[in-house]
Amino acid sequence: MLDIQVLQTDEVLPHMLDSFDRSQKTTKVLVNEEGRLKEKEDAFEDNWTLERKREIVQHFKRNIADGGAVIVAKQGAELIGFAIIEAELFGDESIYRELSYIHVTRSARGQKVGEQLFAKAKQVAKGLGADKLYIGAHPAAETQHFYRKMGCVLADEINEKIYKREIRDIQLEVML
Numbered sequence: 001m002l003d004i005q006v007l008q009t010d011e012v013l014p015h016m017l018d019s020f021d022r023s024q025k026t027t028k029v030l031v032n033e034e035g036r037l038k039e040k041e042d043a044f045e046d047n048w049t050l051e052r053k054r055e056i057v058q059h060f061k062r063n064i065a066d067g068g069a070v071i072v073a074k075q076g077a078e079l080i081g082f083a084i085i086e087a088e089l090f091g092d093e094s095i096y097r098e099l100s101y102i103h104v105t106r107s108a109r110g111q112k113v114g115e116q117l118f119a120k121a122k123q124v125a126k127g128l129g130a131d132k133l134y135i136g137a138h139p140a141a142e143t144q145h146f147y148r149k150m151g152c153v154l155a156d157e158i159n160e161k162i163y164k165r166e167i168r169d170i171q172l173e174v175m176l
Contacts, residue, residue: 002080002113004120007070012060016079017053021106022046029139032170035154039141046138056101063087068097069124073104073113080108083121089129091157096173097130098162118150126176133176136162136169147172 024046030037048056060070066087073081081104090096099121104113125133134155137147152172163171 001075002116003074004116005072005074006120006124007060007064007072009061009064012057012064012070014054014057017057017082018050019105020048020053020079020103022048022053022103023106024138024140024143026138026140026142028141029168030141030144030170031139032154037144037154037170042139060084067128069121069128071117071120071124073108073117075108080105081113081117083117085121085125085128085130085133090134090159091132095131096134096157096159097125097128097132098159099125099133099135102135114146115150122174122176131176132173134159134162135172135174136166137172139168139170144170147174150174 026045027041027043028039029042031040063084063086064070068087069085071083072079083102084100086098086100088098102114102117102121104117122133135147135152137143152174155171155173158171
C-alpha cells in the first residue's frame with residue numbers, strides 16, 4: 001500500500017535516500033525553440049552518487065525549517081518517491097513556489113507514484129500560499145510527457161536563477 005505524507009524535520013533521517021535509484025537513461029529530449037517544444041535525439045544517463053543523495057537529505061531539513069515542504073511516497077518502510085516544494089514565493093506577483101524535485105525510484109516507476117506525489121505537491125503548495133508551481137524540468141521526452149499529463153505548460157514567467165541552474169531544463173508551471 002502506498003503512503004504519501006508530508007515530512008516533519010524530525011522524520012528526516014541522514015541515510016533515507018541511500019538505496020534510492022535515481023538512474024535514468026535518456027535517448028530523446030525536448031528543446032524549447034521559440035515557445036514550441038521540439039523532440040531531438042540526445043543520449044545520456046543521469047544518476048546520483050551517495051554523496052549527492054545525502055546532500056539532498058540535508059536540503060530536506062533546511063527546506064522544511066525555512067517553510068517549504070518535503071513529501072514522500074512509501075511502500076511499507078521503503079521510501080520510493082519524494083517531492084520538494086521550496087520555501088520562497090516568487091514571481092512578479094509572488095504567486096509561484098518551486099517544485100525543485102520530484103523523483104520516483106527506478107523500480108517503482110510506471111505505477112502512478114509520481115502522479116500521486118504531484119497531486120499532493122499541488123495541494124501542499126496551495127496550502128503554503130502559492131497559486132502556481134514552477135518546475136525547471138529535465139528535458140527527457142518521458143519526463144516532459146509526465147509533466148504535460150499533469151497539466152503543466154511552458155512558464156509564463158522565467159525565473160532566471162532556476163533557469164541558470166540547468167539551461168537545458170524546460171521551464172514549466174501548473175496552476176493550483
